[in-house]
Amino acid sequence: MGSKANLRLFKPVRAVRLSDVVADRIRQLILQGHIEPGHRLPSERQLAERFGTSRACIREALRQLEQQGIVEIRKGARGGAFVTRVDGESLASSLTLLLKLRRIPIAQVTEARLAIEPVMARRAAQYARPELIEQMAAAIQGMKEHLDSEAEFEQYDDAFHHALGRSQGNPVFEFLAMALLEVIRDAFSGIDYGVDNRRRLMRSHARVFKAIQRGDGVAAERAMVALIKGANRWLAPFIASSAPPASGGNLGED
Amino acid sequence: MGSKANLRLFKPVRAVRLSDVVADRIRQLILQGHIEPGHRLPSERQLAERFGTSRACIREALRQLEQQGIVEIRKGARGGAFVTRVDGESLASSLTLLLKLRRIPIAQVTEARLAIEPVMARRAAQYARPELIEQMAAAIQGMKEHLDSEAEFEQYDDAFHHALGRSQGNPVFEFLAMALLEVIRDAFSGIDYGVDNRRRLMRSHARVFKAIQRGDGVAAERAMVALIKGANRWLAPFIASSAPPASGGNLGED
DNA sequence: TAACGTTTATGGTCAGACCATTCGTAAGTT
DNA sequence: AACTTACGAATGGTCTGACCATAAACGTTA
Numbered sequence: 001m002g003s004k005a006n007l008r009l010f011k012p013v014r015a016v017r018l019s020d021v022v023a024d025r026i027r028q029l030i031l032q033g034h035i036e037p038g039h040r041l042p043s044e045r046q047l048a049e050r051f052g053t054s055r056a057c058i059r060e061a062l063r064q065l066e067q068q069g070i071v072e073i074r075k076g077a078r079g080g081a082f083v084t085r086v087d088g089e090s091l092a093s094s095l096t097l098l099l100k101l102r103r104i105p106i107a108q109v110t111e112a113r114l115a116i117e118p119v120m121a122r123r124a125a126q127y128a129r130p131e132l133i134e135q136m137a138a139a140i141q142g143m144k145e146h147l148d149s150e151a152e153f154e155q156y157d158d159a160f161h162h163a164l165g166r167s168q169g170n171p172v173f174e175f176l177a178m179a180l181l182e183v184i185r186d187a188f189s190g191i192d193y194g195v196d197n198r199r200r201l202m203r204s205h206a207r208v209f210k211a212i213q214r215g216d217g218v219a220a221e222r223a224m225v226a227l228i229k230g231a232n233r234w235l236a237p238f239i240a241s242s243a244p245p246a247s248g249g250n251l252g253e254d
Numbered sequence: 255m256g257s258k259a260n261l262r263l264f265k266p267v268r269a270v271r272l273s274d275v276v277a278d279r280i281r282q283l284i285l286q287g288h289i290e291p292g293h294r295l296p297s298e299r300q301l302a303e304r305f306g307t308s309r310a311c312i313r314e315a316l317r318q319l320e321q322q323g324i325v326e327i328r329k330g331a332r333g334g335a336f337v338t339r340v341d342g343e344s345l346a347s348s349l350t351l352l353l354k355l356r357r358i359p360i361a362q363v364t365e366a367r368l369a370i371e372p373v374m375a376r377r378a379a380q381y382a383r384p385e386l387i388e389q390m391a392a393a394i395q396g397m398k399e400h401l402d403s404e405a406e407f408e409q410y411d412d413a414f415h416h417a418l419g420r421s422q423g424n425p426v427f428e429f430l431a432m433a434l435l436e437v438i439r440d441a442f443s444g445i446d447y448g449v450d451n452r453r454r455l456m457r458s459h460a461r462v463f464k465a466i467q468r469g470d471g472v473a474a475e476r477a478m479v480a481l482i483k484g485a486n487r488w489l490a491p492f493i494a495s496s497a498p499p500a501s502g503g504n505l506g507e508d
Numbered sequence: 509t510a511a512c513g514t515t516t517a518t519g520g521t522c523a524g525a526c527c528a529t530t531c532g533t534a535a536g537t538t
Numbered sequence: 539a540a541c542t543t544a545c546g547a548a549t550g551g552t553c554t555g556a557c558c559a560t561a562a563a564c565g566t567t568a
Contacts, residue, residue: 076561112426172366330530
């Protein structure tokens with residue numbers, strides 16, 4: 001009778017990968033604030049010694065942490081693993097990867113944006129502080145001045161959405177919206193919409209901005225809906241298929 | 255004139271990490287559908303030989319891919335790296351990590367849910383198919399029958415939201431909502447709300463369900479708003495602070 | 509002071525070894 | 539024939555020790 005119990009006692013010595021344990025430990029240290037962004041972790045050789053493992057194991061742990069975007073590796077003297085201030089980037093790439101693997105049509109991403117960004121615009125109209133209004137104005141101005149260059153135009157387009165994201169006060173909205181925007185950008189990357197489309201986009205953005213500027217939340221929300229729908233209508237023809245293999249998105253397509 | 259050009263020609267031999275290149279190559283193969291979910295990659299030794307690198311390098315690449323959730327490693331004979339069907343899990347953990355690191359209060363997550371889940375409920379009322387209605391009904395029933403156990407109750411609670419997510423037809427909404435839900439779950443993990451609160455939650459869920467069942471989108475949306483606001487009001491007192499200042503992970507203090 | 513080697517700490521890569529786990533199969537047993 | 543056991547092979551997990559490439563700090567020299 002005792003034999004069965006003994007089996008259990010001797011079994012679970014260690015079933016997990018050592019590099020996972022190391023990654024967890026370091027992640028916890030960062031999460032609990034014991035190591036601040038910008039600071040450097042000990043060198044791989046020192047970590048190996050302190051954790052009592054090999055360098056190979058430490059390196060595998062660092063690859064995980066790097067993939068999560070919480071450390072950044074620099075080489076050479078005074079190099080090493082530096083704790084980063086995590087931004088929405090890794091969230092965005094997670095979402096992009098997921099939607100690509102599942103072959104989700106862009107129209108469905110647009111639908112999701114329609115649930116989020118108009119609310120953000122309304123909130124921005126209420127909460128936006130002067131310096132962020134200023135940033136949005138500058139972004140609109142930048143769009144207006146670079147109608148001839150897709151790359152530069154998009155840069156100011158992004159700047160506008162980022163400023164709007166920060167204006168409305170809730171980082172969760174900001175992160176989600178930026179992730180969705182990156183998915184869109186990825187799907188349309190390398191495409192030139194032409195001057196006319198850029199001008200239409202710029203004017204739609206300007207309408208959103210003006211509503212925010214005068215604190216008119218309802219108008220800002222409506223203008224953002226118009227912007228997103230317009231962008232989808234004008235730009236969808238530029239990608240091969242708005243609804244690849246599997247399922248179909250339903251929006252204002254024809 | 256040739257000297258300057260030659261400098262450029264001889265410089266960029268290889269500045270990137272080899273394991274990153276390997277990870278990219280494998281990721282592309284999967285993205286392009288050359289390897290299907292469920293299938294196995296060659297063994298580490300074979301990959302090392304084919305890519306012309308060491309096993310250590312291959313392993314670092316696999317740690318990245320594993321962290322992204324696109325492969326899963328099993329050991330032993332017939333083991334190896336298997337391509338997984340990626341779900342919303344890695345997106346959820348990305349978001350959880352980001353919000354924890356930035357010390358975002360749960361109240362702001364709730365605000366974001368308010369912009370998304372009510373819309374989903376409205377859509378579900380329109381699109382939900384019978385078998386998913388059935389799943390939601392079963393989830394409600396499960397909640398009703400397990401009011402005495404937090405763990406089991408939450409399981410059915412999750413089941414309801416998952417069914418709702420699948421019902422409304424847009425995977426993007428589903429992924430985002432599940433990620434937000436996991437953030438909430440993580441923040442409240444290990445807490446027992448008590449029978450009374452669970453009963454209130456169950457009734458709120460039931461109201462959402464009934465509206466969806468009879469195809470009343472407007473009512474479903476309103477009921478979901480009430481559910482989320484109610485949950486926040488009833489359950490917020492259970493966490494130390496709805497807006498933590500700086501320190502992390504404080505639940506059972508003082 | 510400025511330019512140029514030198515040193516040194518650190519990550520990047522590799523080869524080779526050994527262990528632990530898991531599965532298939534062959535041998536043995538009932 | 540059916541079940542059990544023991545063995546072998548494939549595979550991931552881990553370690554050791556070495557060498558290279560890079561980049562910053564240091565010292566030397568003009």
